[in-house]
Amino acid sequence: MDASDDELVVMVKQTGNRDAFGELVRRHQATVRSTLVRLTKDPPLADDLAQDAFIRAYDRIEQYKVGRSFRSWLGGIAYNEYLQGLRRIRTSRRHLESLASGLDDSSEFTNVESVAIDLDRALENLRVEERTAVVLSYGFGMSHAEISSVMKAPVGTVKSWVNRGKDKVRGRLEDYSSSRTNE
């Protein structure tokens, strides 16, 4: 299907076309799922939240204004699902522990997995607001204004969270990179 996101949304709005919505899900599932994994650090839970986010998006599709970024709009919904799922996240920390225990032998991981682990470890060192702002910015491609809207914080604060978080992540990634080189 070559239609743009907005054209698909119009089809869903007009006829409730589930095929068109399915195409939107296929296009954006990787973004939503991988970004929620960065926030939750729990892939199965991230998938559950992503499903809920898409269903919520279908219910609220009338609220989407054609012309703005569908991905960012969806990101706002996914972030709200994440906030609602925080209680579940707290009770499923065991997954994080199992992930951390497996970090010692990184030779078993594929390149993509080790990139994901490096990224998650780097994000882990950020304050919650910084991590959320960085993930929303890079994961969903949200602008500072959009992040400010979903996180309900002033734009200036969001900018500083993103910049500080970015610097910290860069620093950590450099550390990982140089420690691997030394090995």
Added chain:
Amino acid sequence: MVKTKSEGDWKTIPARAPMNEETDHIQQLFDHVKADTSDEGFSEQVISRLALRQRIRRVVLVCAALMGILLFVSQLLRIEPLVVRLAEIADGSFSILELLGGGNVPLLVFFFVLVIVISNTTMTMVQTLRSG
């Protein structure tokens, strides 16, 4: 650049080059991790959940409408409260046979329609859950 295998195809991905040589290394990492997230039936699951939810919603709406109509009709025909009648049937002080012999046609029709609605609703719900 490093070669890696993703979704069955070998592809080249950015290596861990020094940060100052990259425009935005973090964005590349995010994109890279995202590119490795394959669908694996995720979108089908979302669509089937949507379809199931819509079907259940439709069944519930139809049931609610039918029950509303039945209650309205029962009020019109001044039939005794349904709950009282059902309780009497349950404790054995009233039987369907009495109903048949008593000649209470409106009540008989009411129970007949009620049985049809309940059985039909049950069948529809079972079919919906099976197909979901």
